[in-house]
Amino acid sequence: MRSLSRATQIYLIALWCCGLVALATSFLNTRFSLELLALLLVCVPIFVFADYHDISFEVAPGNNASMTVSEAPLFFLVAVTGPAGMWTAVIGSVIADASHRRPWYKVLFNAASRAVTYYVLVLIYNAFIPPGSTPFDGLVGLLAFAVMALSYHTVNSLLVVTVLGLATNRPFVSVLHDTYRRFHWVHFATMPFGALAAVVWYVSPWLVILCVLPLLLLRRWFHTLAELQLESRRNESLARESRQLADRLERMQSAATAMIATTDPDVLLATVSGHLAAVLEADAHWVVLRDGGPRLVGGASLPAGWAWEPRAYAEELAQPGVRVLDAAASRRLHRMDQVPWQSLLMIPLTLEARTLGAIFLAVPRAVVLAGDDQRVLLAFAAQAALAAERARLFAELRTKQDELIRSSKLAALGTFAAGIGHEFNNLLAGLLGFAQLALASDDVHEKNEALEVAVRLCLRGRRITGGLLTFAPRPQPQRAPTRIGRCCGETLA
Incomplete structure (x- = not known):
């Protein structure tokens, strides 16, 4: 009253x-x-x-x-x-x-x-x-x-x-x-x-x-x-919740498909964070990895003037589990007086008790996660970390394979060059010997025989070089206007 x-x-x-x-x-x-x-x-x-x-x-x-x-x-x-x-x-x-x-x-x-x-x-x-x-x-x-x-x-x-x-x-x-x-x-x-x-x-x-x-x-x-x-x-509420869960499941499946289809780990994590942001209705999302030092990956919809403190992020990444950071903690992580979101959700990317980094989702409302929600997010993040690690190993394996193929090509080229060098060395040695013999002899018949052998050696070298040209791609002919008289003069000169 x-x-x-x-x-x-x-x-x-x-x-x-x-x-x-x-x-x-x-x-x-x-x-x-x-x-x-x-x-x-x-x-x-x-x-x-x-x-x-x-x-x-x-x-x-x-x-x-x-x-x-x-x-x-x-x-x-x-x-x-x-x-x-x-x-x-x-x-x-x-x-x-x-x-x-x-x-x-x-x-x-x-x-x-x-x-x-x-x-x-x-x-x-x-x-x-x-x-x-x-x-x-x-x-x-x-x-x-x-x-x-x-x-x-x-x-x-x-x-x-x-x-x-x-x-x-x-x-x-x-x-x-x-x-x-x-x-x-x-x-x-x-x-x-x-x-x-x-x-x-x-x-x-x-x-x-x-x-x-x-x-x-x-x-x-x-x-x-x-x-x-x-x-x-009550049935309408359950149907609405069912539609929301189905929508979330579809987005999670899209994220899982993205994890399978993407081989670049940075692109994979950025895609996964984008799908999780859509599921949780976050305004912005980004990923921070612990590659020696904190490294930013795939930020999207970041507000104007957004900046981050790597040292503060390193301290947060050392904390286990899914965490919901309030506005005060968000301001400590960023060089901003005011943050345009109310909650910052940190989902760690854990692989074999080792934290690779975390996905950060900026949510414009207060977020309260139940135990089941945290377990689902942790499991999904663990799969994302595994997929990212697998993509990284695949990229590293592909790089090693490229290096191995390049080394094999160089080794084959070296063997090929050594064989060609040995063959030409034999030809040049014979050619030099018969040329010296022709110069030293006063007999015309003997000179002619030496020169004939030298000619045969030169023809053999031409056949070898002709065989080598079959391995090289044929140059495409190029047509261009020219002066025929100048070409004939250069040929007869």
Whole structure:
């Protein structure tokens, strides 16, 4: 009560006073008899039961209705007991609210609202239907019922709207608009049962028991509808979570495919971090490896002015497990006064108890990871580390293979060159010997024989060089304009 504004407190006190006046008026205008007192006492537990069990269900998208069946006994009391039934309605309302352990001022507010509303209904009923006549008989009775139903909802709404407007400092028109926007025909569903019970009462009081059964069935229908809607919302929530999990699984599979298809370790880690960022809805992502010293790999969507402290990152990489760093820790890792994210998720890349580095995801919201989520991320990061290490080893193996092939080619070329050199050395030795013999001899016949041998050796060398040219690619002929006279002159010169 003290937490309410002064205007709200004054309004509640005024409403309580109005309720007391209505109760006093009903007491003074009623001639109590034993039959009436017995009926009022019997109706108290019925009203408590009707007002205690409220049911909330959705009557339209975004429009929930909170229903009780207390309107039925209320209309019955107005038609059968007149002003005296106000005491039953007020006492039943107090007992029901007290059973719900509501605050005392709310209990008194509901009781006063019941008294005022009941008093208005009695005035309308007496204005349309003469005393002693059958309740709600003929067109006048139907008109009286319609006016009572509309007045009941209007008075209740005005009383509630006023206290809400004063308590929340919202404009009265805005609160009234929201109240009537949530209005639905089901709010009138139980009122006809009260009018019907009043009509049956004048025929035979014992037949009223038969009117209780459809009222209970209606309440059961409301309860079943609420359970079905709750189950439907639960199924929708599960379906939404299932779609989210399927989407995450698809992204994880894409990341796994990327780990298999990529052979460059840096590109692989950058791709994996990008997929994890999409799964966890991170704004930015990057990878830091511990290759001798911290090394940045594959940063994406980094904010302007982003910088990092390698020494601080080295300290963080020494910590085991998945970690969620707050804004203060993020500022320590970066040369920034303010970071544009709320949480920095660090997923270590661990291979055989050795931390290769970590994937960092900048998430714009507070992240709380359950144990299962951490285990999944660690397992996925371990697979990524294994794939990166495998890609690194494959790249190293490919480099070694290239070096081995190059060395083999050089060795083969050396062997080939040695054989050719040996062959030409033999030719040159023979050619030199016969040339010296021809120079030293004065016999023409002997000179000619020596020169013939030298010619044969030269022809043999030409065949060898011709055979070597078959290993070389043939040059492509090139056509270009030239002067034929100059070519002939160079040839004849």
